[in-house]
Amino acid sequence: MSGRPDPSRAGFDDRLDERKAKAGRWKAAFLAAASLAVVSLAVLVLSIVDDAFGYVVIRYAVNPAELTDGRELAELTDGELLELLQAQAPARRLRALEREAPLAGRGHDELLSLIEAEILKPEIAAAYSLAESLFDKRRIVEESKAEFPDGYLSFRSWLSPSFLGSSLNAKPLSTGVLTAIKGTFLTILVAMATALPLGVAAAVWLEEYARDNWLNRLIQASIYNLAGVPSIVYGMLGLAVFVRLLAPLSSGAVFGLAAEGMEANGRTVLAAGLTLALLVLPVIVISTQEALKAIPSTLRASSLALGATRWQTVWHHVLPASAGRVMTGAVLALSRAIGETAPLVVVGASTFLTQDPTGIFSPFTTLPIQIYQWTSRPQPEFRHLAAAAIITLLGLMLILNAFAIVARQKARAKGNPS
Amino acid sequence: MTLTERRPLPPDTAAAPGQAEETATDTQASPWAIEAQKLNIQYGDFHAVKNLDLRVPRNRVMAMIGPSGCGKSTALRAFNRMNELIPGARADGKVLFHGQDIYSPGVDPARVRRWIGMVFQKPNPFPKSVYENVAWGARINGYKGDMDELVENSLRQSALWDEVKDKLKDSAYALSGGQQQRLCIARAVALKPEVLLMDEPTSALDPVSTAKIESLLAELKTRYTIVIVTHNMQQAGRVSDRTAFMLLGDLVEEGDTRELFLNPRDERTENYISGRFG
Structure with a gap:
């Protein structure tokens, strides 16, 4: 057969190039839709993660360094912790705590959290997002030093075992889900x-x-x-x-x-x-x-x-x-x-x-x-x-x-x- | 045996051929296993089966032939009330089984189907093991005997035992199409029914599997009455003793298979079997 179809098979114009171009445009549109969906999901996840981690500035009612002459609180013995608590906490609170359970019988961790709640009373002075914490750390450090000279800057994961394991309370630092x-x-x-x-x-x-x-x-x-x-x-x-x-x-x-x-x-x-x-x-x-x-x-x-x-x-x-x-x-x-x-x-x-x-x-x-x-x-x-x-x-x-x-x-x- | 009250199973008709004949003569009030009288079936406005009068002789194979849409499958399904599953289907007239109309009020279709079994066009085993496929129907119908023995007997009767005896615990879906169809036959005969209705049982199978099932029919008819719907006239000629030819919902002719194929009484039958239409 020659390049030209014989007349009895004429009557078709397959326009294959045109059809393929159209198919290509649709394919691109589908890909774009899928990409857009993935991107918006990624943005959603990122924005949540961005808020869930980052630097915080914590201020204390009593500076922990002054309380222990520079030693870490956790290093103290139970006796020292008890002494500290009895010396610093208001007498009324001590009596109330004593009534709940004898203070002397409480464990190390419990004493630590009592000292934190009754004496140190930490509060969040400022909190930063993850993006700021990663890319703008110098500014955060300077800003927190200028604004909160008595504050402590630390990196905080808001999602933590204690967050998952704690019951609801009014204090953002110790509340949980x-x-x-x-x-x-x-x-x-x-x-x-x-x-x-x-x-x-x-x-x-x-x-x-x-x-x-x-x-x-x-x-x-x-x-x-x-x-x-x-x-x-x-x-x-x-x-x-x-x-x-x-x-x-x-x-x-x-x-x-x-x-x-x-x-x-x-x-x-x-x-x-x-x-x-x-x-x-x-x-x-x-x-x-x-x-x-x-x-x-x-x-x-x-x-x-x-x-x-x-x-x-x-x-x-x-x-x-x-x-x-x-x-x-x-x-x-x-x-x-x-x-x-x-x-x-x-x-x-x-x-x-x-x-x-x-x-x-x-x-x-x-x-x-x-x-x-x-x-x-x-x-x-x-x-x-x-x-x-x-x-x-x-x-x-x-x-x-x-x-x-x-x-x-x-x-x-x-x-x-x- | 009656269909309306609960009674124990009749004596083991499937145990041995000799015994089967004995019990057959025993219960033989009439020589007919199934007798349709003025049976009409409609699907909505469509009159699928018109005034069917058909008598199916005991322990024989009856073939029902005819072109697509002639009502042969519909009539077959009416013989054990399976047509009721199709929405909009209505049946009137009578289908007598042991002298009792299976459509009379008070007859439970489950009991009808228990005595009049069915094999379908496509193999449709349960998605369970080979063993369970055979045992399940017997179990729900309260079979008290040795289940292993029943399963083996049923599989032997359907010429499948040698092929599956080592894989009884395997899924039935792992079998070939022909084996699956014979498993469906085993499943039906495990209930020791009196009648087996087969709706084009080989149309989905290859020629080898078809030949196996056809030779099986000759064995099975010693114990059961068989009604088989087929598209394939050669098949009807090979396997059946009697043949019924249907056209457009009417029963045109029914008779001895050889007689019907060699000397059809009706011109339409002659046209059909000589391949002039259909």
Whole structure:
């Protein structure tokens, strides 16, 4: 054949160059979108890390160097520390401390923290971001010397073991997120323990049993719509039902279990967990339905053809085969629940808890609530605390998701041995 | 045996061929395993099976042939109420099994399917081990005997035992397509059913696997009544004793397979089997 097609094959103009150019433009656009997403995530992470570490200037009510003639406090013996405490602290405080527990019987670390709290009384005079600390150290040193001649400059990681292990208190230097971590954990536990069985059961009914009639279509449409309802609305519902209406139940009073000394009037972990359960219920129902839809009908047919009942078919074949996808939905629901703030504010998260939650009838705060509160404080040091708490929240989320993913893999391996 | 009340399983019809014949004559109220009377099936507005009258003889292989969409698979699924799983499907008329209409109120489809088993077009083993695939159906139906023995017997009956005896604990998905289909047959015969319905059981298989299953049918019919839907007329000719030809929802002709292929009474049958359409 010559270079020219014969006339019977004419009528095409493939414009291949033009098509390829167009494909190239789209490819570039997709790459740009992906890059933009990655960059914004990086910016987010950097801005959090930037606040979570950096130099701080600490000022003391009594200069620690003068207190010990230049020796390190930690080097002193228990006896010397006790002497120091008795010499310097006000007598009234000493009596109060003595009443709590004999001072002489307290350990080294406890004495140290008592001296810090009662005598040194450290306070943050200034706090710097990580970027400043790394790239502008000289300015920080000069500035802090000029402004706070009696201050001590040191590098501080706001996220630290003591931050994770300390309960909430009012002092930025010694406060921690343990209270909020416990609250988050308990709340999520209540929410998932309620929503997962309920949601899966509802999905099984809708997918495996319900006939296709107007009532079930209405229920289905409602579930889709509920998944899109703003979370604050669930907060209002939780407030009306779990906090107000069911106060005796959610505070534990009907069981005689109301947390003593911290009456919550229904604003408890239980009420918050149930509110979050309502919030994630549609998510779980929908994702479970999708999981069930993905199971080929031939699996059901082969089970039913052996004389199995619908329930046996669902329990022995359909649910095990879909367990992996169900768990994926549960992970999504969990991620949503763990980050919710608005409904918990409405349900009555405590703004300041002096005691860690001990059970489902305790008043609660959660990590997002804690972050929200710290960011709304005017003092700059709370911004750094919030950043550390955000990293904690993200870490907690990753850990819980990792657990869920492991569970999912196990479920998959069990549902399908091939 | 009745379908409406709970009764123990009938005597072991699958134990040995001789015994099977005995019990067959024993329960023989009629020579028909299944009898469809004025059976109509509709999917919404579509009339898939029209006024079907068909009698399936006991311990024979009956083939149902016809072009795509003629209603042969629909009719087959109606014989153990599997058509009910399709939304919008309606059946009226009667399907008699031991003289009792399986569609009469009070009959549980689970019990119907337990006695009238089914093998599907595509091999669809459970995502479980080979052993569990065979044992599961027997277990949920309350089999009290030795499960290992039942599994072995069922696998032997479906000519699969020698190939899988060393991998009973392996996933059924690790078997080839033909082995999977024979596993599905083993799974069905483990319940010791009376009838096996097969819906194009070889259409997804290669010729070697197909030949294995075809030769298996001759064995199986000594113990079970078999109704097989097939697209393949040669297959119908090879494996069946009787053949039913359906067209557009109607049963055109039913008769002895050789007779139907050699001397079709109806012109439409002749056109179809001579390959003029379909």
